[in-house]
Amino acid sequence: QVQLQESGPGLVKPSQTLSLTCTVSGGSISSGGYYWSWIRQHPGKGLEWIGYIYYSGSSYSNPSLKSRVTISVDTSKNQFSLKLSSVTAADTAVYYCARESYGDYAYFDYWGQGTLVTVSS
């Protein structure tokens, strides 16, 4: 059973960089076949896809956030990470990491529990 767990600071100051890590267990990122994504949910709102990374290091981000987003992978630790720069209060959200199954279909079949990040001074 694949499990994902987000970790990182729950409070970030405006203009600083939000940094989160997702640790994957029960499966290897290096085995390929899946993309590894970040998704966020503003309080009481819907879901917004942030971006993905493949085990090879190739990544793609939502154009609405692209200039501020960096997603990286550390296959030796079976982790992938998100950095979101120049944050504002609008970036306050629950951040989820998820496994994307792609091919004939495309969907997120495993999710982390989510971590609330608050942007405030």
Added chain:
Amino acid sequence: EIVLTQSPGTLSLSPGERATLSCRASQTVSSNYLAWYQQKPGQAPRLLIYGASNRATGIPDRFSGSGSGTDFTLTISRLEPEDFAVYYCQQYGSSPRFSFGPGTKVDLK
């Protein structure tokens, strides 16, 4: 960008009743790339349906999905107490690669 609209915003029903949730896309979505999720308070979304009509592993058969083109439907044939939650549709395809609908809340009448 494909925008997904879900209706109704809230559906108030009783256990045992049938729930019909709608997801409409602003442009044609491949049926293969339409999914549905259930989210309960304080929890991550859970995959229910992928490819518009395929139940995910472990999902009860009271959940079914249908539709094509721009109109998709999630049906819960007989609501169980644990089904009261928010439901999201999701499409894959055009930029920004993935987008989600705003959700339909199924609550207790």
